[in-house]
Amino acid sequence: MSKKANVRYREIQRPRTLLLWVPMLAVALLMWYAFIQQVFFGNKVGTNPASNGTLIVLWVVFGIIFPVVFLGLLKLVTEVRDDGLYIRYVPFHIHYKVFLFSEITSYKPITYSPLKRFGGWGIRFNLQNEIAYNMSGNSGMEIQFQQHTIVIGTRRPDELKKAIDAAYQEK
Known part of the structure; x- marks a missing residue:
């Protein structure tokens, strides 16, 4: 008998609140915008722009990993x-x-x-x-x-x- 066979009750909750989704997606969109503008078009973003390497790391973390992990897997x-x-x-x-x-x-x-x-x-x-x-x-x-x-x-x-x-x- 597997461990799952004796489950009497199961509830799966996912985040529903806009207080989580809106800021997370806003940061992700900002990272995507900065990445595309600076890396692809060569337009420096901001008054003190990060290097392309730093921007790529930030984009991967806050534009891809963070939204996928926290909004997709949470x-x-x-x-x-x-x-x-x-x-x-x-x-x-x-x-x-x-x-x-x-x-x-x-x-x-x-x-x-x-x-x-x-x-x-x-x-x-x-x-x-x-x-x-x-x-x-x-x-x-x-x-x-x-x-x-x-x-x-x-x-x-x-x-x-x-x-x-x-x-x-x-x-």
Whole structure:
């Protein structure tokens, strides 16, 4: 039996907010414009232009790699399996982060402010020994452990809770 066979719940979240897309695409377009103007047409860009080599490196990083990685690959995968909760924030986690049911002391769906509680979205830490894995929105699942708390952002908190309840009760 494969590890995927016991998946009871799966949610994949991708970035939806314009606050992420617009600045990222604006920087990428600026890099493409500067690259084409300076490298192909020979028109220096700006009052203190970078060398062609530096501009090519910046173009590759901010015009190609950054948008592809963060807008094309970025996703938060949440799974409930028979033994626990599995989180993977692609491309930052190569493997799933596993939170076993045997280590969980309590859990509940919450509505929270990611900006106030964690300073934003993504993989975030705060001074109360809490870790957040969130993509967007303000709903999530708060999971208590002996020494720390994690908050997992979800668009379907009730379904996630039902899946955890069912897997937790069978354990």
